[in-house]
Amino acid sequence: MTIHVLLVEDSPIATMIIKRIIDNSSGLSVVGTAKNGVEGLELIPKLNPDIICTDLHMPKMDGLAFTQEVMAEFPRPILVISASVQEDDPQNVFKLLEAGALEVFPKPRAGLSQEYEALQAELVRKIRVLSGVKVFRRKRKTHSPAPVAPKTTSSASPVVTAKTSKTSAIKAVVIGSSTGGPQALHTIFQSLPAAFPVPIICVQHISLGFLQGLVDWLKNHCSLKVEIAKEKDFPKAGVIYFPPENQHLKLDRQGRFVYDQSLPVTGHRPSVDVLFESASAYYRSQMVGVLLTGMGRDGANGLQTIRKAGGMTIAQDEATSIVFGMPKEAIALGAVQHTLPIDQIASKVLTLLSLCPF
Known part of the structure; x- marks a missing residue:
């Protein structure tokens, strides 16, 4: 056809x-x-x-x-x-x-x-x-909502309030996404509090020339800092990091960011698998891995590595994924502990960090 x-x-x-x-x-x-x-x-x-x-x-x-x-x-x-x-x-x-x-x-x-x-x-x-993705009618907006100013806790979606009386054993959250990922990341990040207690490290497959625009767009719609990771820096709590264009992002033995220009993995550089496996080697069980919408299988093996190391793993469900390739591959490997619609992932992450009740 x-x-x-x-x-x-x-x-x-x-x-x-x-x-x-x-x-x-x-x-x-x-x-x-x-x-x-x-x-x-x-x-x-x-x-x-x-x-x-x-x-x-x-x-x-x-x-x-x-x-x-x-x-x-x-x-x-x-x-x-x-x-x-x-x-x-x-x-x-x-x-x-x-x-x-x-x-x-x-x-x-x-x-x-x-x-x-x-x-x-x-x-x-x-x-x-x-061309095969199902889309739905959207009502026209009568006005454009004002973007969220950085370092505040207000956003277009409800922000889950952090409980400071508990200390989480989780030290980092890593996220991988591809087709439909910017929208999925937007949904998650705008629901996180400014006091988010650990770093978030992401790989989003995106065409060359669009990364800085993605970072700036997300920065204006959430309460956390969003930036491109700098080599040799230590990840900081409350900051969302992306690798630079056309570079793998890893963590060294001290937990600092390292760039890697080795060959693409599963056709991608940066690769979700490379980040997940490197982060798992450093954080071991003290991390949460999240795999979102996207075509292909990048991130499936990495999520399995996280689970085998004792970390917690989440995948976006089929109903809310624009393309259910990457999450589906991870589920088939047995790498996923929680399969959730996109609007429930932020709350689940906060639950795993002991910031909200079960």
């Missing part, structure tokens, strides 16, 4: 390149193109596409307004294909994920390099996977 794609992009060159990539791929077809969101909305009921690929910056109606209208009127899987995050608006592309888009992807450019070929293959793979 052919996957029908609607392409919404104002650049003629980008439209030509993306259309060529899609039309030259077996089982994919661009059924229509639009120069802006207004034209795109007119085409949806006529063409009934399986998935929509949209840019962010467009005249008349940009990608954010377009995504909001699509999810309110014609719910479809949406892949944002945009230039890397710009310095003057680093959070805008991630606002599309808040509005209902599934993932962001860098805009391909013409070329014959090996990197371009890899980008082609990855774009086609994402379109195939995301």
Whole structure:
């Protein structure tokens, strides 16, 4: 069965390149193109596409307004294909994920390099996977909520209050995620208190150029610090860390961050498995491992390592995962102790840290 794609992009060159990539791929077809969101909305009921690929910056109606209208009127899987995050608006592309888009992807450019070929293959793979994701109608927002200021305890979701009378044996939380991960991380982090007593170390599979935008977006929606880990630093309580782009992140024998440029693992650098296994070697049973939505199996073996070392393990359930690949693989290995919907994971982590009652 052919996957029908609607392409919404104002650049003629980008439209030509993306259309060529899609039309030259077996089982994919661009059924229509639009120069802006207004034209795109007119085409949806006529063409009934399986998935929509949209840019962010467009005249008349940009990608954010377009995504909001699509999810309110014609719910479809949406892949944002945009230039890397710009310095003057680093959070805008991630606002599309808040509005209902599934993932962001860098805009391909013409070329014959090996990197371009890899980008082609990855774009086609994402379109195939995301076209099968079930999405639901979302009500239009009449106004944009103000972002949470750093170091406060208010957020869009209820924050579980920490109990300071108990001391947790857990020393760290590690999290791995891929497709759908930014939305899942957003849900978890906005429900954690500013007084969170241990570090959180994450690996999120994300295209080159988008990491800093992700960090900035999350930072403005939770009460904890969010930053890129610095080599030789010790992880600090109440801080959320991500590895730098295209680097594995490990802990050395003293518990300090170490960068690693060895080969990708399960196709990824940074790899969830690499982080989980390294953290397990240092923290042993005094850690919680969380594996969230994503395609593939990165993190499954690492979560099993955490469980064998005596740590606690959690996986996002199928119903709330955009793609149930990574959690499913971990469950099949017997690595998961708790399988939970995304909106219950923060509370469970706090329970395991003895910060809230059972």
